[in-house]
Amino acid sequence: MTEVKKTFPIKGMHCASCVRVIEKSLSELQGVSSAAVNLVTEKASIVYDPSRASDQDLASAVANVGYKAVLEQKLMNKDEQKQEKQKELKSLRNKVMFSLILGTFIVWGSFPGLMEFAPVFLRNNLVQFLLAIPVQFWAGLTFYRAAIPAIKHRTANMDTLVALGTSVAFSYSAFVTAFPQVMQSIGIEPATYFDVSTIIIGLILLGRYFEAKAKAGTSEAIKRLIGLQAKTARVVKNGQEVDIPISQVSVGMVIRVRPGEKIPVDGKILEGGSSIDESMVTGESMPVDRTKGDSVVGATINKTGTFTFKATKIGKDTLLSQIIKLVEEAQSSKAPIQRLSDLISSYFVPAVIMLAILTFVIWYIFGPVPSFLFAMLNMVAVLIIACPCAMGLATPTAIMVGTGLGASKGILIKDASSLETAHKIDTVIFDKTGTLTYGKPTVTDIVGDVLQLAASLEKGSEHSLAEAIVRKGEEKKVRFLKVTGFKAIPGYGVKGKVEGKLVVFGNRRLMEKENITFARLDLAKLEEEGKTVMMLGVNSKFRGLIAVADTLKDTAKDAVGKLRKLGIEVIMITGDNQRTAHAIASKAGIKTVLAEVLPDEKEKEVKRLQAEGKKVAFVGDGINDAPALAQADVGIAMGAGTDVAIESSNITLVNKDLRSIATAINLSKKTMRTIKLNLFWAFGYNVILIPVAMGVLYPFFHILLNPIFASAAMALSSISVVSNSLFLKKAKI
Amino acid sequence: MSTDKIIVTVAGLAGIIFIYWFFLMKKEKEVSVAGEVDITVSGGYSPEVISIPLGKPTKINFIRTDPTECLSEVVLPDFKIKKQLPLNQKVTVEITPKEKGEFGYACGMNMYHGKIIVK
Numbered sequence: 063m064t065e066v067k068k069t070f071p072i073k074g075m076h077c078a079s080c081v082r083v084i085e086k087s088l089s090e091l092q093g094v095s096s097a098a099v100n101l102v103t104e105k106a107s108i109v110y111d112p113s114r115a116s117d118q119d120l121a122s123a124v125a126n127v128g129y130k131a132v133l134e135q136k137l138m139n140k141d142e143q144k145q146e147k148q149k150e151l152k153s154l155r156n157k158v159m160f161s162l163i164l165g166t167f168i169v170w171g172s173f174p175g176l177m178e179f180a181p182v183f184l185r186n187n188l189v190q191f192l193l194a195i196p197v198q199f200w201a202g203l204t205f206y207r208a209a210i211p212a213i214k215h216r217t218a219n220m221d222t223l224v225a226l227g228t229s230v231a232f233s234y235s236a237f238v239t240a241f242p243q244v245m246q247s248i249g250i251e252p253a254t255y256f257d258v259s260t261i262i263i264g265l266i267l268l269g270r271y272f273e274a275k276a277k278a279g280t281s282e283a284i285k286r287l288i289g290l291q292a293k294t295a296r297v298v299k300n301g302q303e304v305d306i307p308i309s310q311v312s313v314g315m316v317i318r319v320r321p322g323e324k325i326p327v328d329g330k331i332l333e334g335g336s337s338i339d340e341s342m343v344t345g346e347s348m349p350v351d352r353t354k355g356d357s358v359v360g361a362t363i364n365k366t367g368t369f370t371f372k373a374t375k376i377g378k379d380t381l382l383s384q385i386i387k388l389v390e391e392a393q394s395s396k397a398p399i400q401r402l403s404d405l406i407s408s409y410f411v412p413a414v415i416m417l418a419i420l421t422f423v424i425w426y427i428f429g430p431v432p433s434f435l436f437a438m439l440n441m442v443a444v445l446i447i448a449c450p451c452a453m454g455l456a457t458p459t460a461i462m463v464g465t466g467l468g469a470s471k472g473i474l475i476k477d478a479s480s481l482e483t484a485h486k487i488d489t490v491i492f493d494k495t496g497t498l499t500y501g502k503p504t505v506t507d508i509v510g511d512v513l514q515l516a517a518s519l520e521k522g523s524e525h526s527l528a529e530a531i532v533r534k535g536e537e538k539k540v541r542f543l544k545v546t547g548f549k550a551i552p553g554y555g556v557k558g559k560v561e562g563k564l565v566v567f568g569n570r571r572l573m574e575k576e577n578i579t580f581a582r583l584d585l586a587k588l589e590e591e592g593k594t595v596m597m598l599g600v601n602s603k604f605r606g607l608i609a610v611a612d613t614l615k616d617t618a619k620d621a622v623g624k625l626r627k628l629g630i631e632v633i634m635i636t637g638d639n640q641r642t643a644h645a646i647a648s649k650a651g652i653k654t655v656l657a658e659v660l661p662d663e664k665e666k667e668v669k670r671l672q673a674e675g676k677k678v679a680f681v682g683d684g685i686n687d688a689p690a691l692a693q694a695d696v697g698i699a700m701g702a703g704t705d706v707a708i709e710s711s712n713i714t715l716v717n718k719d720l721r722s723i724a725t726a727i728n729l730s731k732k733t734m735r736t737i738k739l740n741l742f743w744a745f746g747y748n749v750i751l752i753p754v755a756m757g758v759l760y761p762f763f764h765i766l767l768n769p770i771f772a773s774a775a776m777a778l779s780s781i782s783v784v785s786n787s788l789f790l791k792k793a794k795i
Numbered sequence: 796m797s798t799d800k801i802i803v804t805v806a807g808l809a810g811i812i813f814i815y816w817f818f819l820m821k822k823e824k825e826v827s828v829a830g831e832v833d834i835t836v837s838g839g840y841s842p843e844v845i846s847i848p849l850g851k852p853t854k855i856n857f858i859r860t861d862p863t864e865c866l867s868e869v870v871l872p873d874f875k876i877k878k879q880l881p882l883n884q885k886v887t888v889e890i891t892p893k894e895k896g897e898f899g900y901a902c903g904m905n906m907y908h909g910k911i912i913v914k
Contacts, residue, residue: 113885146881208863211838216821219906221863394870394877407905412818416811423807427800454904477875
């Protein structure tokens with residue numbers, strides 16, 4: 063094997079002894095003949111045999127001695143693959159042109175009605191033979207190259223059929239050219255069929271060319287995602303800013319992002335803030351504001367401000383990389399609907415060959431004179447018309463486009479079977495807290511002039527409700543007053559002295575304890591709405607109240623409406639008491655509520671509904687939901703929050719938009735429709751046209767399929783399936 | 796029936812039986828793998844059927860030597876793996892099976908098949 067030279071950056075070196083250690087470790091690897099490490103450029107150069115030492119071996123050799131090798135294997139490979147693909151396409155195009163041009167000459171010289179106008183030499187069998195040779199054995203070599211090794215494996219494929227069909231037509235014609243008198247002696251006119259062999263090769267190659275081009279379109283989504291990755295990062299080090307390749311960024315580095323620039327990796331803002339366009343990753347079209355302490359996502363675009371952030375996730379851990387991985391995995395998985403075509407495809411080609419032989423025998427025995435010619439041409443037509451490719455492409459191409467389309471809208475689908483199941487969903491269960499609601503209590507009502515006092519008092523408290531009140535105070539820009547003698551009374555509320563007055567703030571029981579009278583009517587009404595009410599008393603006199611509630615997300619009602627429109631039953635599940643639960647549910651437009659359900663009972667509720675014969679989707683976000691998400695037919699997790707939820711869910715909504723649940727179900731319906739149409743085409747095509755090629759219509763209508771038309775139909779069938787999948791891109795979901 | 800017709804009928808029937816036997820009654824030879832295996836991709840996969848241990852990582856190296864377009868992609872749907880196989884290059888796939896059973900793999904168009912048996 064040949065040796066090649068490779069240079070790659072090494073991270074973590076700081077002295078000359080590091081150089082020696084790395085060089086030693088690398089050169090001890092099998093397949094590496096020399097290794098040199100440069101401390102200044104922080105790079106290693108090796109001469110090695112790639113077939114004996116992989117990039118992984120190199121990386122681990124460096125890692126074993128405590129450093130990190132940066133091997134951009136993936137990127138380079140992708141480029142090489144692309145080049146290789148383009149080269150293949152170009153050579154395919156040349157072969158198509160070549161065979162179709164030569165084929166046209168042969169048709170001109172041999173087709174009744176046309177041949178009369180052809181130059182005399184074109185009508186000569188020998189000339190046609192010479193023209194057909196390069197088509198058969200150069201352009202058509204690809205069929206033999208695929209068919210012969212397959213036969214060694216005792217398998218047969220598409221290429222076997224084409225190689226067989228064209229070889230039969232070519233050999234017969236070559237025989238006629240060489241020994242016309244033999245044919246004459248048995249009463250058959252010595253006509254050749256070089257037009258059949260050449261045009262079939264040309265058309266089938268043409269079909270492959272278009273199919274390859276169209277297939278590239280089905281993987282566009284993933285290519286777009288990969289293309290989003292930033293190339294460099296502007297790192298701030300010792301007060302200086304340096305641009306470094308993204309592969310060299312490590313966790314903890316401080317990175318500066320200026321307006322219009324791409325955020326290189328995931329991280330947390332240290333200084334500054336900006337409006338950020340996250341649409342490419344989340345599908346959310348409105349830019350979002352991020353300031354100090356907020357998380358930013360790699361590959362998103364900084365619109366207006368300048369900020370610095372600390373890298374928290376790099377390489378394969380970033381959100382974008384995880385999305386890419388998830389989409390790639392989904393596109394590699396198999397939808398259950400594909401099982402039937404799998405089964406058929408394993409018997410298909412041998413069955414077609416057997417049918418072709420049967421066709422020959424039947425035509426030879428029962429066919430009109432010259433029966434041998436009818437038998438041979440119909441056999442060739444059967445071999446050529448059969449198209450196993452269309453069946454093989456029907457499902458995967460639609461899955462590729464469907465999952466890609468989902469990803470572009472912030473809907474990540476874990477695998478093909480999730481995408482398939484989603485269209486059967488008839489019941490959607492929403493977890494309440496954090497899914498339908500923001501999961502954070504907010505102030506909803508303020509009665510009386512109480513906010514300043516309440517917020518001042520609660521500033522010292524750590525209760526989650528206190529946080530809501532302080533936040534409201536900050537929002538309203540109240541002046542926080544000094545509190546002395548602050549005391550939290552668990553289960554009741556808080557008290558303290560503000561500007562010399564005794565202020566108490568808490569629930570009904572606190573008021574009763576402090577002998578403060580209050581308006582019960584207001585209280586009951588707010589509590590009926592599912593809100594938590596806290597009252598404020600100053601010097602034993604009731605001053606007013608503040609109601610706090612976990613509020614419904616803006617999109618919740620719309621999302622529920624969309625699902626109901628699809629005829630789906632919507633259920634809310636929560637640990638809250640009946641009253642609070644019903645109050646929130648009615649705001650969202652949900653009629654069925656499962657309240658007072660303990661976290662570990664959610665899974666049982668899902669099971670119970672499934673036992674009633676329902677196809678259940680569960681929408682949740684937290685770790686507590688993981689068992690229910692896994693139990694549901696389709697588990698839908700909101701946001702890229704917790705890894706556990708994403709792992710146990712089938713669909714992740716990166717865009718955190720509840721309305722995407724209906725979009726996902728619609729996407730599943732559209733994808734399934736495309737798959738079914740594809741399968742119908744692919745199967746219908748073979749089921750109808752193979753018998754036609756065999757000649758079943760001949761006894762009734764004298765219709766036979768010319769092998770040339772058979773090859774045109776076959777080329778069209780794969781293209782139509784792939785194009786139909788591409789139509790899905792345009793679907794409104 | 797004339798002699799030639801009888802010959803064609805007999806030869807045709809023999810041909811059909813041969814095709815059936817040749818393609819559909821093939822015995823798959825199972826290769827037991829521990830740790831790592833090279834699979835040559837040329838007109839199919841050899842070895843075609845491999846058996847690997849449950850719960851242990853196994854490296855499968857695909858080396859494609861056949862330029863057929865169809866074979867340029869290998870799909871292991873149960874392991875959610877799809878890889879491009881550049882010509883004459885080793886592409887390694889690592890799997891750690893979590894359940895026993897037979898798992899098929901195939902080319903991108905589902906024309907060539909192989910099987911992984913987890914024991």
